[in-house]
Amino acid sequence: MSKTDLSSLMWTEKYRPQKLGDIIGQKDIIKGISNLIKGRDLPHMLFAGPAGVGKTTVALAVVREIFGEGWRDNVLQLNASDERGIKMVREKVKEFTKWGSPVGEQEKGDMFKVIILDEADEMTSEAQTALRRMMEDAARTTRFIIICNYLSQIIEPIQSRCVVFRFTRLARDEVIDHLKEIGKKEDAKVDEKALAQVYDATGGDMRHSINIMQAAAGMGAINSANVSAAIGLSGRSRVGEIVKMALAGKFNEARAKLLELTQVYGMSEGDFMKYASQEAYEMKLENPGRFAEIMAEYDYRLASGAHPEIQMAALLAQLGRLGKKD
Ligand SMILES: Nc1ncnc2c1ncn2[C@@H]1O[C@H](COP(=O)(O)OP(=O)(O)O)[C@@H](O)[C@H]1O
Ligand SMILES: [Mg+2]
Incomplete structure:
Protein backbone atom coordinates (compact mmCIF):
# COMPACT_ATOMS: atom_id res chain seq x y z
CA MET A 1 0.00 0.00 0.00
CA SER A 2 1.73 3.18 -1.10
CA LYS A 3 1.30 6.52 0.53
CA THR A 4 -0.51 7.99 -2.50
CA ASP A 5 -3.05 5.17 -2.61
CA LEU A 6 -3.77 5.79 1.02
CA SER A 7 -4.11 9.56 0.79
CA SER A 8 -6.53 9.51 -2.14
CA LEU A 9 -8.86 7.48 0.04
CA MET A 10 -8.54 9.80 2.97
CA TRP A 11 -11.42 12.09 3.80
CA THR A 12 -9.02 14.75 5.06
CA GLU A 13 -7.64 15.09 1.53
CA LYS A 14 -10.95 14.59 -0.23
CA TYR A 15 -12.55 17.38 1.81
CA ARG A 16 -9.60 19.75 2.06
CA PRO A 17 -11.07 23.18 1.17
CA GLN A 18 -9.63 24.54 -2.05
CA LYS A 19 -10.75 28.14 -1.65
CA LEU A 20 -10.13 30.61 1.17
CA GLY A 21 -13.90 31.15 1.38
CA ASP A 22 -14.45 27.48 2.19
CA ILE A 23 -12.08 27.31 5.16
CA ILE A 24 -13.90 26.64 8.44
CA GLY A 25 -13.29 29.20 11.19
CA GLN A 26 -10.10 31.35 11.34
CA LYS A 27 -12.31 34.21 10.14
CA ASP A 28 -10.06 37.18 11.00
CA ILE A 29 -7.11 35.44 9.39
CA ILE A 30 -9.01 34.76 6.18
CA LYS A 31 -10.17 38.38 6.06
CA GLY A 32 -6.65 39.70 6.63
CA ILE A 33 -5.10 37.42 4.04
CA SER A 34 -7.77 38.16 1.45
CA ASN A 35 -6.99 41.84 1.79
CA LEU A 36 -3.25 41.22 1.48
CA ILE A 37 -3.51 39.19 -1.70
CA LYS A 38 -5.72 41.80 -3.31
CA GLY A 39 -2.81 44.23 -3.10
CA ARG A 40 -0.04 44.00 -5.66
CA ASP A 41 2.86 43.68 -3.30
CA LEU A 42 2.42 40.46 -1.36
CA PRO A 43 4.39 40.32 1.90
CA HIS A 44 6.08 37.26 3.38
CA MET A 45 3.66 35.50 5.72
CA LEU A 46 4.13 33.38 8.81
CA PHE A 47 1.37 30.99 9.92
CA ALA A 48 1.62 29.71 13.48
CA GLY A 49 -0.68 27.44 15.47
CA PRO A 50 -1.58 23.91 16.56
CA ALA A 51 -1.85 20.87 14.25
CA GLY A 52 -4.85 20.23 12.05
CA VAL A 53 -6.46 23.67 12.06
CA GLY A 54 -5.89 24.71 8.44
CA LYS A 55 -2.43 26.28 8.12
CA THR A 56 -1.26 24.24 5.14
CA THR A 57 -4.75 24.33 3.64
CA VAL A 58 -4.83 28.14 3.78
CA ALA A 59 -1.35 28.40 2.26
CA LEU A 60 -2.44 26.22 -0.67
CA ALA A 61 -5.67 28.19 -1.09
CA VAL A 62 -3.65 31.42 -1.17
CA VAL A 63 -1.42 30.28 -4.03
CA ARG A 64 -4.40 28.88 -5.91
CA GLU A 65 -6.10 32.23 -5.57
CA ILE A 66 -3.02 34.13 -6.76
CA PHE A 67 -1.88 31.91 -9.62
CA GLY A 68 -5.02 30.01 -10.64
CA GLU A 69 -5.02 26.47 -12.00
CA GLY A 70 -1.35 26.43 -12.97
CA TRP A 71 -0.23 27.40 -9.45
CA ARG A 72 2.20 24.51 -9.25
CA ASP A 73 4.54 26.22 -11.78
CA ASN A 74 5.02 29.11 -9.40
CA VAL A 75 5.07 27.39 -6.07
CA LEU A 76 7.56 25.27 -4.20
CA GLN A 77 6.14 23.37 -1.26
CA LEU A 78 8.75 22.11 1.16
CA ASN A 79 8.90 20.49 4.53
CA ALA A 80 11.66 21.99 6.63
CA SER A 81 11.99 18.87 8.77
CA ASP A 82 13.12 17.09 5.63
CA GLU A 83 16.91 17.22 5.65
CA ARG A 84 17.15 18.29 2.04
CA GLY A 85 14.75 21.14 2.73
CA ILE A 86 17.08 24.02 3.29
CA LYS A 87 19.45 23.04 0.46
CA MET A 88 16.49 22.84 -1.88
CA VAL A 89 15.33 26.26 -0.78
CA ARG A 90 18.75 27.69 -1.58
CA GLU A 91 18.84 26.13 -5.05
CA LYS A 92 15.28 27.06 -5.88
CA VAL A 93 15.70 30.56 -4.62
CA LYS A 94 18.68 30.96 -6.96
CA GLU A 95 16.66 29.69 -9.87
CA PHE A 96 13.64 31.83 -9.00
CA THR A 97 15.82 34.89 -8.61
CA LYS A 98 17.12 34.37 -12.12
CA TRP A 99 13.81 33.70 -13.85
CA GLY A 100 11.01 35.11 -11.75
CA SER A 101 9.34 38.44 -12.33
CA PRO A 102 9.59 41.12 -9.66
CA VAL A 103 6.73 40.93 -7.18
CA GLY A 104 4.19 43.65 -7.94
CA GLU A 105 5.19 44.01 -11.59
CA GLN A 106 3.73 40.85 -13.00
CA GLU A 107 1.54 41.59 -16.01
CA LYS A 108 1.64 38.50 -18.14
CA GLY A 109 4.10 35.71 -18.77
CA ASP A 110 6.42 35.05 -15.91
CA MET A 111 5.01 35.56 -12.46
CA PHE A 112 6.69 35.88 -9.13
CA LYS A 113 7.20 32.76 -7.04
CA VAL A 114 6.02 31.54 -3.68
CA ILE A 115 7.84 29.12 -1.39
CA ILE A 116 5.68 27.37 1.21
CA LEU A 117 7.94 26.15 3.98
CA ASP A 118 6.13 23.84 6.37
CA GLU A 119 7.33 22.87 9.88
CA ALA A 120 9.86 25.69 9.95
CA ASP A 121 10.12 25.42 13.75
CA GLU A 122 11.91 22.11 13.19
CA MET A 123 14.86 24.04 11.74
CA THR A 124 17.91 24.84 13.85
CA SER A 125 18.54 28.53 14.43
CA GLU A 126 21.58 28.32 12.12
CA ALA A 127 19.37 27.01 9.33
CA GLN A 128 16.85 29.74 10.11
CA THR A 129 19.58 32.36 9.85
CA ALA A 130 20.49 30.97 6.44
CA LEU A 131 16.82 31.07 5.51
CA ARG A 132 16.55 34.67 6.58
CA ARG A 133 19.45 35.56 4.29
CA MET A 134 17.79 33.73 1.42
CA MET A 135 14.59 35.66 2.04
CA GLU A 136 16.54 38.86 1.62
CA ASP A 137 18.39 37.70 -1.48
CA ALA A 138 15.19 36.55 -3.13
CA ALA A 139 13.03 39.48 -2.07
CA ARG A 140 12.65 40.83 -5.61
CA THR A 141 11.02 37.72 -7.06
CA THR A 142 9.97 35.41 -4.26
CA ARG A 143 7.58 35.43 -1.32
CA PHE A 144 7.66 32.94 1.54
CA ILE A 145 4.78 31.44 3.46
CA ILE A 146 6.40 29.99 6.55
CA ILE A 147 4.39 27.55 8.67
CA CYS A 148 5.12 26.48 12.25
CA ASN A 149 3.45 25.17 15.40
CA TYR A 150 5.37 27.36 17.82
CA LEU A 151 6.05 30.95 16.93
CA SER A 152 8.54 31.15 19.79
CA GLN A 153 10.76 28.66 17.92
CA ILE A 154 11.17 31.02 14.97
CA ILE A 155 14.05 33.48 15.17
CA GLU A 156 13.04 37.08 15.61
CA PRO A 157 14.59 38.39 12.33
CA ILE A 158 12.32 36.03 10.38
CA GLN A 159 9.25 36.96 12.45
CA SER A 160 9.87 40.64 11.85
CA ARG A 161 10.09 40.14 8.08
CA CYS A 162 6.68 38.47 7.91
CA VAL A 163 3.07 39.35 8.51
CA VAL A 164 2.23 36.90 11.30
CA PHE A 165 -1.08 35.02 11.48
CA ARG A 166 -1.89 33.02 14.60
CA PHE A 167 -4.22 30.11 13.88
CA THR A 168 -6.39 28.79 16.69
CA ARG A 169 -8.09 25.50 17.51
CA LEU A 170 -11.48 25.22 15.90
CA ALA A 171 -14.62 25.65 17.98
CA ARG A 172 -16.87 22.73 18.90
CA ASP A 173 -19.72 23.84 16.60
CA GLU A 174 -17.37 24.46 13.70
CA VAL A 175 -15.89 20.98 13.89
CA ILE A 176 -19.17 19.17 14.51
CA ASP A 177 -20.99 20.97 11.69
CA HIS A 178 -18.18 20.17 9.28
CA LEU A 179 -18.16 16.51 10.33
CA LYS A 180 -21.92 16.35 9.79
CA GLU A 181 -21.48 17.79 6.32
CA ILE A 182 -18.86 15.18 5.44
CA GLY A 183 -21.05 12.43 6.86
CA LYS A 184 -23.89 13.54 4.59
CA LYS A 185 -21.68 13.56 1.50
CA GLU A 186 -20.36 10.10 2.35
CA ASP A 187 -23.87 8.76 3.00
CA ALA A 188 -22.64 7.60 6.38
CA LYS A 189 -24.88 6.96 9.36
CA VAL A 190 -24.03 9.63 11.88
CA ASP A 191 -25.03 9.77 15.52
CA GLU A 192 -24.67 13.32 16.82
CA LYS A 193 -23.56 12.24 20.26
CA ALA A 194 -20.69 10.38 18.65
CA LEU A 195 -19.53 13.58 16.95
CA ALA A 196 -19.42 15.35 20.30
CA GLN A 197 -17.26 12.48 21.51
CA VAL A 198 -14.93 13.00 18.56
CA TYR A 199 -14.55 16.64 19.49
CA ASP A 200 -13.86 15.81 23.12
CA ALA A 201 -11.07 13.49 22.06
CA THR A 202 -9.44 15.82 19.54
CA GLY A 203 -10.07 19.29 20.92
CA GLY A 204 -10.37 21.34 17.77
CA ASP A 205 -7.89 19.45 15.60
CA MET A 206 -9.92 19.02 12.39
CA ARG A 207 -7.53 16.55 10.78
CA HIS A 208 -7.63 14.20 13.74
CA SER A 209 -11.43 14.61 14.02
CA ILE A 210 -12.01 13.66 10.38
CA ASN A 211 -9.64 10.70 10.67
CA ILE A 212 -11.45 9.29 13.69
CA MET A 213 -14.79 9.77 11.96
CA GLN A 214 -13.52 7.94 8.86
CA ALA A 215 -12.19 5.10 10.96
CA ALA A 216 -15.56 4.74 12.74
CA ALA A 217 -17.39 4.83 9.40
CA GLY A 218 -15.14 2.01 8.25
CA MET A 219 -16.54 -0.08 11.10
CA GLY A 220 -20.08 0.37 9.74
CA ALA A 221 -21.51 3.52 11.35
CA ILE A 222 -20.41 6.66 13.10
CA ASN A 223 -21.90 5.81 16.48
CA SER A 224 -20.64 6.03 19.99
CA ALA A 225 -19.26 2.50 20.18
CA ASN A 226 -17.33 2.76 16.93
CA VAL A 227 -15.98 6.20 17.75
CA SER A 228 -14.74 4.91 21.10
CA ALA A 229 -13.16 1.99 19.32
CA ALA A 230 -11.58 4.25 16.73
CA ILE A 231 -10.13 6.46 19.45
CA GLY A 232 -8.84 3.39 21.27
CA LEU A 233 -7.51 1.77 18.13
CA SER A 234 -5.55 4.88 17.33
CA GLY A 235 -3.70 4.31 20.58
N1 LIG B 1 -10.00 25.28 9.07
C1 LIG B 1 -10.28 24.16 8.39
N2 LIG B 1 -11.36 24.09 7.58
C2 LIG B 1 -11.68 22.96 6.92
N3 LIG B 1 -10.94 21.82 6.98
C3 LIG B 1 -9.83 21.83 7.75
C4 LIG B 1 -9.45 22.99 8.49
N4 LIG B 1 -8.32 22.72 9.15
C5 LIG B 1 -8.01 21.45 8.85
N5 LIG B 1 -8.91 20.89 8.02
C6 LIG B 1 -8.91 19.51 7.52
O1 LIG B 1 -7.76 18.86 8.06
C7 LIG B 1 -6.81 18.56 7.05
C8 LIG B 1 -5.43 19.00 7.51
O2 LIG B 1 -5.38 20.41 7.61
P1 LIG B 1 -4.02 21.23 7.46
O3 LIG B 1 -4.34 22.51 6.80
O4 LIG B 1 -2.98 20.39 6.81
O5 LIG B 1 -3.66 21.46 8.99
P2 LIG B 1 -2.35 22.14 9.61
O6 LIG B 1 -1.46 22.55 8.49
O7 LIG B 1 -2.85 23.27 10.44
O8 LIG B 1 -1.74 21.05 10.47
C9 LIG B 1 -7.28 19.27 5.80
O9 LIG B 1 -6.99 18.51 4.64
C10 LIG B 1 -8.78 19.41 6.01
O10 LIG B 1 -9.43 18.24 5.58
MG1 LIG C 1 0.28 21.51 7.94
Whole structure:
Protein backbone atom coordinates (compact mmCIF):
# COMPACT_ATOMS: atom_id res chain seq x y z
CA MET A 1 0.00 0.00 0.00
CA SER A 2 1.73 3.18 -1.10
CA LYS A 3 1.30 6.52 0.53
CA THR A 4 -0.51 7.99 -2.50
CA ASP A 5 -3.05 5.17 -2.61
CA LEU A 6 -3.77 5.79 1.02
CA SER A 7 -4.11 9.56 0.79
CA SER A 8 -6.53 9.51 -2.14
CA LEU A 9 -8.86 7.48 0.04
CA MET A 10 -8.54 9.80 2.97
CA TRP A 11 -11.42 12.09 3.80
CA THR A 12 -9.02 14.75 5.06
CA GLU A 13 -7.64 15.09 1.53
CA LYS A 14 -10.95 14.59 -0.23
CA TYR A 15 -12.55 17.38 1.81
CA ARG A 16 -9.60 19.75 2.06
CA PRO A 17 -11.07 23.18 1.17
CA GLN A 18 -9.63 24.54 -2.05
CA LYS A 19 -10.75 28.14 -1.65
CA LEU A 20 -10.13 30.61 1.17
CA GLY A 21 -13.90 31.15 1.38
CA ASP A 22 -14.45 27.48 2.19
CA ILE A 23 -12.08 27.31 5.16
CA ILE A 24 -13.90 26.64 8.44
CA GLY A 25 -13.29 29.20 11.19
CA GLN A 26 -10.10 31.35 11.34
CA LYS A 27 -12.31 34.21 10.14
CA ASP A 28 -10.06 37.18 11.00
CA ILE A 29 -7.11 35.44 9.39
CA ILE A 30 -9.01 34.76 6.18
CA LYS A 31 -10.17 38.38 6.06
CA GLY A 32 -6.65 39.70 6.63
CA ILE A 33 -5.10 37.42 4.04
CA SER A 34 -7.77 38.16 1.45
CA ASN A 35 -6.99 41.84 1.79
CA LEU A 36 -3.25 41.22 1.48
CA ILE A 37 -3.51 39.19 -1.70
CA LYS A 38 -5.72 41.80 -3.31
CA GLY A 39 -2.81 44.23 -3.10
CA ARG A 40 -0.04 44.00 -5.66
CA ASP A 41 2.86 43.68 -3.30
CA LEU A 42 2.42 40.46 -1.36
CA PRO A 43 4.39 40.32 1.90
CA HIS A 44 6.08 37.26 3.38
CA MET A 45 3.66 35.50 5.72
CA LEU A 46 4.13 33.38 8.81
CA PHE A 47 1.37 30.99 9.92
CA ALA A 48 1.62 29.71 13.48
CA GLY A 49 -0.68 27.44 15.47
CA PRO A 50 -1.58 23.91 16.56
CA ALA A 51 -1.85 20.87 14.25
CA GLY A 52 -4.85 20.23 12.05
CA VAL A 53 -6.46 23.67 12.06
CA GLY A 54 -5.89 24.71 8.44
CA LYS A 55 -2.43 26.28 8.12
CA THR A 56 -1.26 24.24 5.14
CA THR A 57 -4.75 24.33 3.64
CA VAL A 58 -4.83 28.14 3.78
CA ALA A 59 -1.35 28.40 2.26
CA LEU A 60 -2.44 26.22 -0.67
CA ALA A 61 -5.67 28.19 -1.09
CA VAL A 62 -3.65 31.42 -1.17
CA VAL A 63 -1.42 30.28 -4.03
CA ARG A 64 -4.40 28.88 -5.91
CA GLU A 65 -6.10 32.23 -5.57
CA ILE A 66 -3.02 34.13 -6.76
CA PHE A 67 -1.88 31.91 -9.62
CA GLY A 68 -5.02 30.01 -10.64
CA GLU A 69 -5.02 26.47 -12.00
CA GLY A 70 -1.35 26.43 -12.97
CA TRP A 71 -0.23 27.40 -9.45
CA ARG A 72 2.20 24.51 -9.25
CA ASP A 73 4.54 26.22 -11.78
CA ASN A 74 5.02 29.11 -9.40
CA VAL A 75 5.07 27.39 -6.07
CA LEU A 76 7.56 25.27 -4.20
CA GLN A 77 6.14 23.37 -1.26
CA LEU A 78 8.75 22.11 1.16
CA ASN A 79 8.90 20.49 4.53
CA ALA A 80 11.66 21.99 6.63
CA SER A 81 11.99 18.87 8.77
CA ASP A 82 13.12 17.09 5.63
CA GLU A 83 16.91 17.22 5.65
CA ARG A 84 17.15 18.29 2.04
CA GLY A 85 14.75 21.14 2.73
CA ILE A 86 17.08 24.02 3.29
CA LYS A 87 19.45 23.04 0.46
CA MET A 88 16.49 22.84 -1.88
CA VAL A 89 15.33 26.26 -0.78
CA ARG A 90 18.75 27.69 -1.58
CA GLU A 91 18.84 26.13 -5.05
CA LYS A 92 15.28 27.06 -5.88
CA VAL A 93 15.70 30.56 -4.62
CA LYS A 94 18.68 30.96 -6.96
CA GLU A 95 16.66 29.69 -9.87
CA PHE A 96 13.64 31.83 -9.00
CA THR A 97 15.82 34.89 -8.61
CA LYS A 98 17.12 34.37 -12.12
CA TRP A 99 13.81 33.70 -13.85
CA GLY A 100 11.01 35.11 -11.75
CA SER A 101 9.34 38.44 -12.33
CA PRO A 102 9.59 41.12 -9.66
CA VAL A 103 6.73 40.93 -7.18
CA GLY A 104 4.19 43.65 -7.94
CA GLU A 105 5.19 44.01 -11.59
CA GLN A 106 3.73 40.85 -13.00
CA GLU A 107 1.54 41.59 -16.01
CA LYS A 108 1.64 38.50 -18.14
CA GLY A 109 4.10 35.71 -18.77
CA ASP A 110 6.42 35.05 -15.91
CA MET A 111 5.01 35.56 -12.46
CA PHE A 112 6.69 35.88 -9.13
CA LYS A 113 7.20 32.76 -7.04
CA VAL A 114 6.02 31.54 -3.68
CA ILE A 115 7.84 29.12 -1.39
CA ILE A 116 5.68 27.37 1.21
CA LEU A 117 7.94 26.15 3.98
CA ASP A 118 6.13 23.84 6.37
CA GLU A 119 7.33 22.87 9.88
CA ALA A 120 9.86 25.69 9.95
CA ASP A 121 10.12 25.42 13.75
CA GLU A 122 11.91 22.11 13.19
CA MET A 123 14.86 24.04 11.74
CA THR A 124 17.91 24.84 13.85
CA SER A 125 18.54 28.53 14.43
CA GLU A 126 21.58 28.32 12.12
CA ALA A 127 19.37 27.01 9.33
CA GLN A 128 16.85 29.74 10.11
CA THR A 129 19.58 32.36 9.85
CA ALA A 130 20.49 30.97 6.44
CA LEU A 131 16.82 31.07 5.51
CA ARG A 132 16.55 34.67 6.58
CA ARG A 133 19.45 35.56 4.29
CA MET A 134 17.79 33.73 1.42
CA MET A 135 14.59 35.66 2.04
CA GLU A 136 16.54 38.86 1.62
CA ASP A 137 18.39 37.70 -1.48
CA ALA A 138 15.19 36.55 -3.13
CA ALA A 139 13.03 39.48 -2.07
CA ARG A 140 12.65 40.83 -5.61
CA THR A 141 11.02 37.72 -7.06
CA THR A 142 9.97 35.41 -4.26
CA ARG A 143 7.58 35.43 -1.32
CA PHE A 144 7.66 32.94 1.54
CA ILE A 145 4.78 31.44 3.46
CA ILE A 146 6.40 29.99 6.55
CA ILE A 147 4.39 27.55 8.67
CA CYS A 148 5.12 26.48 12.25
CA ASN A 149 3.45 25.17 15.40
CA TYR A 150 5.37 27.36 17.82
CA LEU A 151 6.05 30.95 16.93
CA SER A 152 8.54 31.15 19.79
CA GLN A 153 10.76 28.66 17.92
CA ILE A 154 11.17 31.02 14.97
CA ILE A 155 14.05 33.48 15.17
CA GLU A 156 13.04 37.08 15.61
CA PRO A 157 14.59 38.39 12.33
CA ILE A 158 12.32 36.03 10.38
CA GLN A 159 9.25 36.96 12.45
CA SER A 160 9.87 40.64 11.85
CA ARG A 161 10.09 40.14 8.08
CA CYS A 162 6.68 38.47 7.91
CA VAL A 163 3.07 39.35 8.51
CA VAL A 164 2.23 36.90 11.30
CA PHE A 165 -1.08 35.02 11.48
CA ARG A 166 -1.89 33.02 14.60
CA PHE A 167 -4.22 30.11 13.88
CA THR A 168 -6.39 28.79 16.69
CA ARG A 169 -8.09 25.50 17.51
CA LEU A 170 -11.48 25.22 15.90
CA ALA A 171 -14.62 25.65 17.98
CA ARG A 172 -16.87 22.73 18.90
CA ASP A 173 -19.72 23.84 16.60
CA GLU A 174 -17.37 24.46 13.70
CA VAL A 175 -15.89 20.98 13.89
CA ILE A 176 -19.17 19.17 14.51
CA ASP A 177 -20.99 20.97 11.69
CA HIS A 178 -18.18 20.17 9.28
CA LEU A 179 -18.16 16.51 10.33
CA LYS A 180 -21.92 16.35 9.79
CA GLU A 181 -21.48 17.79 6.32
CA ILE A 182 -18.86 15.18 5.44
CA GLY A 183 -21.05 12.43 6.86
CA LYS A 184 -23.89 13.54 4.59
CA LYS A 185 -21.68 13.56 1.50
CA GLU A 186 -20.36 10.10 2.35
CA ASP A 187 -23.87 8.76 3.00
CA ALA A 188 -22.64 7.60 6.38
CA LYS A 189 -24.88 6.96 9.36
CA VAL A 190 -24.03 9.63 11.88
CA ASP A 191 -25.03 9.77 15.52
CA GLU A 192 -24.67 13.32 16.82
CA LYS A 193 -23.56 12.24 20.26
CA ALA A 194 -20.69 10.38 18.65
CA LEU A 195 -19.53 13.58 16.95
CA ALA A 196 -19.42 15.35 20.30
CA GLN A 197 -17.26 12.48 21.51
CA VAL A 198 -14.93 13.00 18.56
CA TYR A 199 -14.55 16.64 19.49
CA ASP A 200 -13.86 15.81 23.12
CA ALA A 201 -11.07 13.49 22.06
CA THR A 202 -9.44 15.82 19.54
CA GLY A 203 -10.07 19.29 20.92
CA GLY A 204 -10.37 21.34 17.77
CA ASP A 205 -7.89 19.45 15.60
CA MET A 206 -9.92 19.02 12.39
CA ARG A 207 -7.53 16.55 10.78
CA HIS A 208 -7.63 14.20 13.74
CA SER A 209 -11.43 14.61 14.02
CA ILE A 210 -12.01 13.66 10.38
CA ASN A 211 -9.64 10.70 10.67
CA ILE A 212 -11.45 9.29 13.69
CA MET A 213 -14.79 9.77 11.96
CA GLN A 214 -13.52 7.94 8.86
CA ALA A 215 -12.19 5.10 10.96
CA ALA A 216 -15.56 4.74 12.74
CA ALA A 217 -17.39 4.83 9.40
CA GLY A 218 -15.14 2.01 8.25
CA MET A 219 -16.54 -0.08 11.10
CA GLY A 220 -20.08 0.37 9.74
CA ALA A 221 -21.51 3.52 11.35
CA ILE A 222 -20.41 6.66 13.10
CA ASN A 223 -21.90 5.81 16.48
CA SER A 224 -20.64 6.03 19.99
CA ALA A 225 -19.26 2.50 20.18
CA ASN A 226 -17.33 2.76 16.93
CA VAL A 227 -15.98 6.20 17.75
CA SER A 228 -14.74 4.91 21.10
CA ALA A 229 -13.16 1.99 19.32
CA ALA A 230 -11.58 4.25 16.73
CA ILE A 231 -10.13 6.46 19.45
CA GLY A 232 -8.84 3.39 21.27
CA LEU A 233 -7.51 1.77 18.13
CA SER A 234 -5.55 4.88 17.33
CA GLY A 235 -3.70 4.31 20.58
CA ARG A 236 -1.40 1.95 22.42
CA SER A 237 -2.95 -1.43 21.69
CA ARG A 238 -2.38 -0.90 17.97
CA VAL A 239 1.24 -0.04 18.58
CA GLY A 240 1.79 -3.21 20.59
CA GLU A 241 0.37 -5.27 17.74
CA ILE A 242 2.72 -3.66 15.25
CA VAL A 243 5.77 -4.21 17.45
CA LYS A 244 4.85 -7.88 17.82
CA MET A 245 4.46 -8.24 14.06
CA ALA A 246 7.82 -6.61 13.44
CA LEU A 247 9.57 -8.83 16.02
CA ALA A 248 7.99 -11.83 14.33
CA GLY A 249 9.58 -10.77 11.06
CA LYS A 250 6.29 -9.82 9.39
CA PHE A 251 7.78 -6.69 7.90
CA ASN A 252 5.26 -5.93 5.17
CA GLU A 253 2.29 -6.44 7.41
CA ALA A 254 3.80 -4.32 10.18
CA ARG A 255 4.66 -1.56 7.74
CA ALA A 256 1.14 -1.43 6.28
CA LYS A 257 -0.37 -1.28 9.79
CA LEU A 258 2.05 1.42 10.83
CA LEU A 259 1.26 3.51 7.76
CA GLU A 260 -2.41 3.14 8.53
CA LEU A 261 -1.80 4.23 12.11
CA THR A 262 0.15 7.34 11.16
CA GLN A 263 -1.78 8.30 8.02
CA VAL A 264 -5.37 7.37 8.81
CA TYR A 265 -5.41 7.58 12.59
CA GLY A 266 -3.01 10.50 12.69
CA MET A 267 -0.57 9.15 15.28
CA SER A 268 2.77 10.94 15.24
CA GLU A 269 5.98 8.95 14.86
CA GLY A 270 7.10 10.33 18.22
CA ASP A 271 4.00 8.92 19.95
CA PHE A 272 4.54 5.62 18.21
CA MET A 273 8.05 5.41 19.66
CA LYS A 274 6.80 6.26 23.14
CA TYR A 275 4.00 3.68 23.10
CA ALA A 276 6.22 1.06 21.48
CA SER A 277 8.70 1.35 24.34
CA GLN A 278 5.93 1.02 26.94
CA GLU A 279 4.37 -1.96 25.17
CA ALA A 280 7.69 -3.72 24.72
CA TYR A 281 8.39 -3.34 28.42
CA GLU A 282 5.21 -5.26 29.15
CA MET A 283 6.08 -7.95 26.59
CA LYS A 284 9.05 -9.07 28.67
CA LEU A 285 11.45 -9.41 25.77
CA GLU A 286 14.52 -11.63 26.03
CA ASN A 287 16.81 -8.78 25.12
CA PRO A 288 15.22 -5.55 26.38
CA GLY A 289 18.56 -3.74 26.41
CA ARG A 290 19.08 -4.18 22.69
CA PHE A 291 15.47 -3.15 22.08
CA ALA A 292 16.01 0.05 24.05
CA GLU A 293 19.19 0.81 22.08
CA ILE A 294 17.39 0.42 18.78
CA MET A 295 14.53 2.65 19.92
CA ALA A 296 16.95 5.30 21.15
CA GLU A 297 18.82 5.31 17.86
CA TYR A 298 15.65 5.83 15.81
CA ASP A 299 14.29 8.35 18.26
CA TYR A 300 17.47 10.33 17.70
CA ARG A 301 17.27 10.00 13.91
CA LEU A 302 13.69 11.26 13.92
CA ALA A 303 14.58 14.15 16.19
CA SER A 304 17.44 15.16 13.92
CA GLY A 305 15.09 15.47 10.97
CA ALA A 306 15.57 12.24 9.01
CA HIS A 307 12.66 11.24 6.76
CA PRO A 308 10.09 9.67 9.13
CA GLU A 309 8.52 7.14 6.77
CA ILE A 310 11.89 5.74 5.73
CA GLN A 311 13.20 5.65 9.28
CA MET A 312 10.12 3.91 10.61
CA ALA A 313 10.41 1.23 7.92
CA ALA A 314 14.07 0.74 8.83
CA LEU A 315 13.11 0.49 12.51
CA LEU A 316 10.63 -2.31 11.74
CA ALA A 317 13.31 -4.16 9.77
CA GLN A 318 15.74 -3.82 12.71
CA LEU A 319 13.13 -5.19 15.09
CA GLY A 320 12.70 -8.13 12.72
CA ARG A 321 16.41 -8.92 13.05
CA LEU A 322 16.23 -8.56 16.83
CA GLY A 323 13.27 -10.95 16.94
CA LYS A 324 15.23 -13.59 15.04
CA LYS A 325 18.05 -13.53 17.56
CA ASP A 326 15.72 -13.72 20.55
N1 LIG B 1 -10.00 25.28 9.07
C1 LIG B 1 -10.28 24.16 8.39
N2 LIG B 1 -11.36 24.09 7.58
C2 LIG B 1 -11.68 22.96 6.92
N3 LIG B 1 -10.94 21.82 6.98
C3 LIG B 1 -9.83 21.83 7.75
C4 LIG B 1 -9.45 22.99 8.49
N4 LIG B 1 -8.32 22.72 9.15
C5 LIG B 1 -8.01 21.45 8.85
N5 LIG B 1 -8.91 20.89 8.02
C6 LIG B 1 -8.91 19.51 7.52
O1 LIG B 1 -7.76 18.86 8.06
C7 LIG B 1 -6.81 18.56 7.05
C8 LIG B 1 -5.43 19.00 7.51
O2 LIG B 1 -5.38 20.41 7.61
P1 LIG B 1 -4.02 21.23 7.46
O3 LIG B 1 -4.34 22.51 6.80
O4 LIG B 1 -2.98 20.39 6.81
O5 LIG B 1 -3.66 21.46 8.99
P2 LIG B 1 -2.35 22.14 9.61
O6 LIG B 1 -1.46 22.55 8.49
O7 LIG B 1 -2.85 23.27 10.44
O8 LIG B 1 -1.74 21.05 10.47
C9 LIG B 1 -7.28 19.27 5.80
O9 LIG B 1 -6.99 18.51 4.64
C10 LIG B 1 -8.78 19.41 6.01
O10 LIG B 1 -9.43 18.24 5.58
MG1 LIG C 1 0.28 21.51 7.94
